[in-house]
Amino acid sequence: SAAEKSGYEYFMLKEIAEQPHAVAETLLGRLNETGDLMLDEVRLTDQDLRDVDKVFIVACGTAYHAGMVAKYAIEHWTRIPCEVELASEFRYRDPVLDRSTLVVAISQSGETMDTLMALRHAKEQKARVLAICNTNGSTIPRESDAVLYTHAGPEIAVASTKAFLTQLVACYLVGLHLAQVRGVKYADEVAAIIAQLQEMPEKIEQVLSMMAPIRELARDLAEAKSVLFIGRHVSYPVALEGALKLKELAYMHAEGFAAGELKHGPIALIDEGTPVICVVPSPRGRGVLHDKVVSNIQEVRARGARTIVIAEEGDVAVKPYADHLFYVPITPTLLAPLVTTVPLQVLACEIASARGHDVDQPRNLAKSVTVE
Numbered sequence: 001s002a003a004e005k006s007g008y009e010y011f012m013l014k015e016i017a018e019q020p021h022a023v024a025e026t027l028l029g030r031l032n033e034t035g036d037l038m039l040d041e042v043r044l045t046d047q048d049l050r051d052v053d054k055v056f057i058v059a060c061g062t063a064y065h066a067g068m069v070a071k072y073a074i075e076h077w078t079r080i081p082c083e084v085e086l087a088s089e090f091r092y093r094d095p096v097l098d099r100s101t102l103v104v105a106i107s108q109s110g111e112t113m114d115t116l117m118a119l120r121h122a123k124e125q126k127a128r129v130l131a132i133c134n135t136n137g138s139t140i141p142r143e144s145d146a147v148l149y150t151h152a153g154p155e156i157a158v159a160s161t162k163a164f165l166t167q168l169v170a171c172y173l174v175g176l177h178l179a180q181v182r183g184v185k186y187a188d189e190v191a192a193i194i195a196q197l198q199e200m201p202e203k204i205e206q207v208l209s210m211m212a213p214i215r216e217l218a219r220d221l222a223e224a225k226s227v228l229f230i231g232r233h234v235s236y237p238v239a240l241e242g243a244l245k246l247k248e249l250a251y252m253h254a255e256g257f258a259a260g261e262l263k264h265g266p267i268a269l270i271d272e273g274t275p276v277i278c279v280v281p282s283p284r285g286r287g288v289l290h291d292k293v294v295s296n297i298q299e300v301r302a303r304g305a306r307t308i309v310i311a312e313e314g315d316v317a318v319k320p321y322a323d324h325l326f327y328v329p330i331t332p333t334l335l336a337p338l339v340t341t342v343p344l345q346v347l348a349c350e351i352a353s354a355r356g357h358d359v360d361q362p363r364n365l366a367k368s369v370t371v372e
């Protein structure tokens with residue numbers, strides 16, 4: 001009913017709007033005044049966590065994209081090798097697992113069969129399993145050694161939005177916690193990130209207040225045959241997530257690429273007017289990456305692409321190559337997906353609605369996939 005949607009046309013729009021709150025809730029009570037992380041639902045001992053010599057993240061769909069972001073953060077902060085794997089592929093590959101492997105299973109529903117089977121396989125091989133989950137008491141957390149709940153609240157729309165953002169937060173918390181427990185190499189950076197995480201709800205709110213031009217653009221893109229998304233580093237999974245949302249909701253061909261891979265093939269797809277959504281890393285920090293993405297934008301534009309650029313406030317270098325430019329607030333590189341994903345969610349939702357589709361109930365999809 002309209003009341004359940006609090007006046008929004010779709011649950012998805014309501015859930016997109018709830019993201020600042022969902023992120024704040026997921027952070028709540030997990031950081032104390034001195035900046036120490038308290039993950040009390042994690043029943044693994046600090047010693048168990050110190051013994052970890054490899055992390056595997058297993059998940060499906062959107063949760064897998066959160067895992068891809070986590071890999072960058074966990075490896076950078078902890079120096080522990082971290083692999084991300086589609087849950088449906090994991091056990092069939094016969095992965096190398098033992099007691100010192102930490103397997104992180106990410107799932108909104110906690111009932112996804114592919115993820116559950118990957119988790120069971122990991123446990124059989126004696127790995128420790130930590131679930132990141134949004135549904136209290138569901139099967140995946142019940143079967144895990146430890147669980148960190150995301151506090152997104154119930155997600156009704158089939159397309160995941162607030163669950164994704166809170167999964168990112170939970171992944172950051174796991175990475176920071178591992179770093180702290182093991183004696184941090186980048187103590188200053190970790191302390192700064194903890195402080196900056198607290199500012200994210202407000203930044204997401206800012207992004208949400210600037211969505212009118214995205215909605216306008218959506219109407220314009222509704223007839224496109226195909227939409228491409230490019231990004232690098234943590235913006236690469238954001239590009240994949242943007243493309244997945246568009247496929248699920250608008251039934252359009254959409255594909256995400258690591259921008260550096262374009263020249264190895266996908267650039268041949270670019271035709272006159274092909275929309276390419278470019279998620280640009282911050283020009284501060286890992287500056288080299290930024291410049292490389294700017295040249296990738298230049299390259300696709302020179303081949304006729306219509307470039308839609310999501311960049312950090314104050315990034316003037318992208319201006320000459322952007323047919324449409326959307327700024328997001330300044331954010332540490334690793335946390336940027338919390339803001340850059342939001343316009344892509346809104347874009348997919350609005351394109352789908354312009355094409356006349358039921359945004360909350362896309363065809364052929366179920367909210368929770370309980371078959372393998």
Ligand code: AGP
Pocket residue numbers: 060061062063106107108109110111112115158159160161248365367368369
């Ligand atoms: C997201 O928009 C999807 N509908 C889907 O990819 C989902 O993220 C995936 O099926 C995993 O679900 P889970 O998080 O409940 O395990």
